[in-house]
Amino acid sequence: MGSLKSEEALESNCTNPLNPDELRRQGHMIIDFLADYDKTIEDHPSNASTAGILGEILCSGFGVVGFSWVSSPAATELESLVMEWLGEMLKLPRPFLFSGGGGGVIHGNTCEAIICTLAAARDKMLRESGEKNITKLVVYCSDQTHCAFKKAAQVVGINARNIRAINTTKVTEFGMCPSSLKQAIATDIKEGLVPLYLCATVGTTSTSAVDPVKELCRVAEEHNVWVHVDAAYAGAACICPEYRGLIDGVELANSFSFNAHKWFLTGLDCCCLWVKDSAALRQALSSQAEYLRNKPSESKKDDRFEVVCKRNFALVCFRISPSVLSKQGLSTGYLSGDASIDNDNIKDEHTVKEPVTTTSNINDVNKRLLEEINGTGQVFMTHAVVGGVYAIRFAVGATLVQERHVRLAWKLVQGHADAILRDRP
Amino acid sequence: MGSLKSEEALESNCTNPLNPDELRRQGHMIIDFLADYDKTIEDHPSNASTAGILGEILCSGFGVVGFSWVSSPAATELESLVMEWLGEMLKLPRPFLFSGGGGGVIHGNTCEAIICTLAAARDKMLRESGEKNITKLVVYCSDQTHCAFKKAAQVVGINARNIRAINTTKVTEFGMCPSSLKQAIATDIKEGLVPLYLCATVGTTSTSAVDPVKELCRVAEEHNVWVHVDAAYAGAACICPEYRGLIDGVELANSFSFNAHKWFLTGLDCCCLWVKDSAALRQALSSQAEYLRNKPSESKKDDRFEVVCKRNFALVCFRISPSVLSKQGLSTGYLSGDASIDNDNIKDEHTVKEPVTTTSNINDVNKRLLEEINGTGQVFMTHAVVGGVYAIRFAVGATLVQERHVRLAWKLVQGHADAILRDRP
Numbered sequence: 001m002g003s004l005k006s007e008e009a010l011e012s013n014c015t016n017p018l019n020p021d022e023l024r025r026q027g028h029m030i031i032d033f034l035a036d037y038d039k040t041i042e043d044h045p046s047n048a049s050t051a052g053i054l055g056e057i058l059c060s061g062f063g064v065v066g067f068s069w070v071s072s073p074a075a076t077e078l079e080s081l082v083m084e085w086l087g088e089m090l091k092l093p094r095p096f097l098f099s100g101g102g103g104g105v106i107h108g109n110t111c112e113a114i115i116c117t118l119a120a121a122r123d124k125m126l127r128e129s130g131e132k133n134i135t136k137l138v139v140y141c142s143d144q145t146h147c148a149f150k151k152a153a154q155v156v157g158i159n160a161r162n163i164r165a166i167n168t169t170k171v172t173e174f175g176m177c178p179s180s181l182k183q184a185i186a187t188d189i190k191e192g193l194v195p196l197y198l199c200a201t202v203g204t205t206s207t208s209a210v211d212p213v214k215e216l217c218r219v220a221e222e223h224n225v226w227v228h229v230d231a232a233y234a235g236a237a238c239i240c241p242e243y244r245g246l247i248d249g250v251e252l253a254n255s256f257s258f259n260a261h262k263w264f265l266t267g268l269d270c271c272c273l274w275v276k277d278s279a280a281l282r283q284a285l286s287s288q289a290e291y292l293r294n295k296p297s298e299s300k301k302d303d304r305f306e307v308v309c310k311r312n313f314a315l316v317c318f319r320i321s322p323s324v325l326s327k328q329g330l331s332t333g334y335l336s337g338d339a340s341i342d343n344d345n346i347k348d349e350h351t352v353k354e355p356v357t358t359t360s361n362i363n364d365v366n367k368r369l370l371e372e373i374n375g376t377g378q379v380f381m382t383h384a385v386v387g388g389v390y391a392i393r394f395a396v397g398a399t400l401v402q403e404r405h406v407r408l409a410w411k412l413v414q415g416h417a418d419a420i421l422r423d424r425p
Numbered sequence: 426m427g428s429l430k431s432e433e434a435l436e437s438n439c440t441n442p443l444n445p446d447e448l449r450r451q452g453h454m455i456i457d458f459l460a461d462y463d464k465t466i467e468d469h470p471s472n473a474s475t476a477g478i479l480g481e482i483l484c485s486g487f488g489v490v491g492f493s494w495v496s497s498p499a500a501t502e503l504e505s506l507v508m509e510w511l512g513e514m515l516k517l518p519r520p521f522l523f524s525g526g527g528g529g530v531i532h533g534n535t536c537e538a539i540i541c542t543l544a545a546a547r548d549k550m551l552r553e554s555g556e557k558n559i560t561k562l563v564v565y566c567s568d569q570t571h572c573a574f575k576k577a578a579q580v581v582g583i584n585a586r587n588i589r590a591i592n593t594t595k596v597t598e599f600g601m602c603p604s605s606l607k608q609a610i611a612t613d614i615k616e617g618l619v620p621l622y623l624c625a626t627v628g629t630t631s632t633s634a635v636d637p638v639k640e641l642c643r644v645a646e647e648h649n650v651w652v653h654v655d656a657a658y659a660g661a662a663c664i665c666p667e668y669r670g671l672i673d674g675v676e677l678a679n680s681f682s683f684n685a686h687k688w689f690l691t692g693l694d695c696c697c698l699w700v701k702d703s704a705a706l707r708q709a710l711s712s713q714a715e716y717l718r719n720k721p722s723e724s725k726k727d728d729r730f731e732v733v734c735k736r737n738f739a740l741v742c743f744r745i746s747p748s749v750l751s752k753q754g755l756s757t758g759y760l761s762g763d764a765s766i767d768n769d770n771i772k773d774e775h776t777v778k779e780p781v782t783t784t785s786n787i788n789d790v791n792k793r794l795l796e797e798i799n800g801t802g803q804v805f806m807t808h809a810v811v812g813g814v815y816a817i818r819f820a821v822g823a824t825l826v827q828e829r830h831v832r833l834a835w836k837l838v839q840g841h842a843d844a845i846l847r848d849r850p
Contacts, residue, residue: 157582206809384631
């Protein structure tokens with residue numbers, strides 16, 4: 001096995017945390033170390049692939065921030081595309097694909113995928129049967145189901161007494177027996193409980209047992225029970241025609257997941273989840289925060305501008321001051337009432353190209369300013385609405401930002417403000 | 426900016442997904458690409474550090490599987506150690522540190538950290554006040570709190586009507602007003618609701634506003650409300666003495682988190698969470714699955730062994746057959762009843778060094794066999810208990826496994842079985 005060079009070799013006198021020459025020097029050192037390590041892989045435990053490792057390196061190096069479309073459009077589009085390809089390789093029924101009204105998303109692990117689908121199923125059921133029923137919801141698995149299921153059920157607030165682990169035996173090779181499920185559901189209904197969700201496993205953790213997906217789905221659909229098929233381990237194998245039969249019946253299920261970080265040789269964590277009813281998922285999990293909205297979506301002394309609220313750290317919230325426009329009879333933009341957590345008072349669908357008229361208010365002017373600034377591609381700012389005021393957010397804390405960058409950004413802001421204010425009739 | 430060589434250069438005729446020479450060739454290419462990219466970083470958006478990127482590369486290259494202590498002891502120990510260091514740097518009160526009875530853990534993001542602490546607070550409260558109260562639980566934040574809080578509350582089953590976003594105004598620079606919180610709590614109690622959890626933010630998303638932690642904690646403690654301090658953005662700054670005062674009062678809170686993937690320059694995702702009452706967290710989230718247990722510490726024709734259940738994929742579950750021992754009057758290990766999801770019928774604290782006597786049963790013999798196999802460090806197998814039978818799990822699906830590896834492992838198993846069976850009095 002190769003050894004990583006002495007600590008001195010990795011140290012440097014460079015205080016810049018992102019010096020390209022240091023990244024190159026130490027990067028090559030680490031690649032050699034990893035390649036040497038892989039030459040003697042039999043002496044060590046490891047489970048990934050060259051493509052998986054290189055992909056991670058690129059992702060780290062680019063500093064991909066994938067938490068919303070606008071923070072990394074390429075990552076989001078690629079995720080959707082790859083999930084569609086994978087779904088097709090698995091021959092998932094069309095309703096699970098984006099092209100069929102459903103769609104796929106990458107989660108860290110199966111527990112997350114189950115938490116999200118459970119929350120979607122729970123909220124859907126509670127909307128139909130009443131909120132008070134939350135204590136009556138029952139979820140089903142087998143005694144071979146991964147413990148992540150129990151944890152997920154606990155997290156979303158399912159009463160621990162309402163988690164049914166159907167016993168399995170050697171007779172069914174430790175697969176869940178549909179008639180046992182039927183009986184459990186019947187008993188629960190008789191007791192006034194509300195059957196909610198079934199987790200069927202293709203390839204259990206203990207023995208890689210296979211639950212009979214189609215038969216279980218038939219039982220579930222009689223009672224409007226959401227069925228999730230967890231094929232974390234065996235899903236990748238089901239791409240092979242000789243194994244695809246093991247997930248027959250998935251067309252009757254509501255969601256399906258498998259872990260690419262097993263036989264698909266990506267690094268941890270990579271759980272691929274597909275759902276049919278993506279609206280239920282969005283309803284349970286969406287939050288319409290103003291600063292997450294986007295259109296696919298400093299004197300710094302200039303009297304036309306004002307700092308909207310106290311600057312505490314490296315974020316400056318500013319706007320074109322209402323005083324500039326109030327002389328021309330424009331609204332100052334202060335709305336009655338404060339911004340709520342679901343702040344909706346600025347509409348994304350506002351047409352930015354309309355001329356600034358006396359009926360526009362100061363918020364619209366600042367919204368247009370932000371869109372023009374970002375349109376240049378030279379800086380990227382965001383916005384927030386606080387106390388009814390539309391503020392432009394300029395975060396100055398990136399790794400390599402120097403004063404000259406801030407000055408350039410400020411010039412850009414001023415230039416666009418000039419044009420917008422000149423543009424008024 | 427450097428350009429990644431043409432697709433042909435990245436292609437290879439190598440079908441081995443982990444060929445060390447390909448890893449080396451393509452790895453060096455990508456490091457050069459990233460270093461060139463960083464030379465022209467001003468033309469691109471990025472936020473990480475050399476150390477962060479190199480750490481991610483090592484982690485990917487080693488294929489670190491960090492989901493339990495035994496799957497990656499080094500990663501788990503390092504996580505605990507680093508969290509203790511970070512906690513000390515932040516001058517967190519001792520009850521938040523491992524050395525003080527609490528402790529830190531790395532989450533992907535703040536939403537996860539809030540979900541876990543909310544679930545802990547919820548279950549603690551429901552144990553005290555009764556399960557039916559789940560629909561009455563109320564959580565508090567301000568209209569400036571990150572939308573992850575609302576999502577987290579939805580996920581753990583808090584009624585959407587019971588999420589209170591306290592209004593903020595310019596008067597308090599958009600920080601949460603303690604008297605407004607006090608009033609909201611009083612109103613809820615009057616209406617028969619149960620105050621549960623407060624999320625205070627140090628450095629809000631919209632304007633980096635700071636909630637007055639100490640004053641809010643004082644209000645919360647009167648009503649036994651769990652306080653989480655979310656310092657996702659500003660937490661790193663609070664390491665500096667001149668900013669530490671902003672989290673004064675954290676000694677009265679229950680949990681605290683900040684995101685190292687912001688000013689700490691690690692790659693996404695890295696949210697550091699500390700809690701005082703780690704037992705509450707474990708109670709809400711633990712799942713005692715048999716295959717996750719470990720002591721910190723598989724003819725193949727050999728009639729002494731049997732395959733415990735049908736092999737579906739690349740996992741073989743086997744054991745020393747009870748027939749070998751039943752002739753000597755030992756129990757076959759079949760227990761009454763089937764394995765449940767909380768299978769507890771095999772105790773980890775069983776002393777492996779005791780001689781195999783006629784009172785031991787077949788499960789104990791197989792447990793000892795597994796421990797001796799793993800003790801060699803040459804292979805790593807796990808176990809499961811299904812239908813009361815202790816089975817050794819041999820997963821053969823790793824990337825580079827060839828038949829010779831399987832044969833070697835089998836010889837190892839047989840050798841240890843020889844010794845154990847010979848060892849009987």
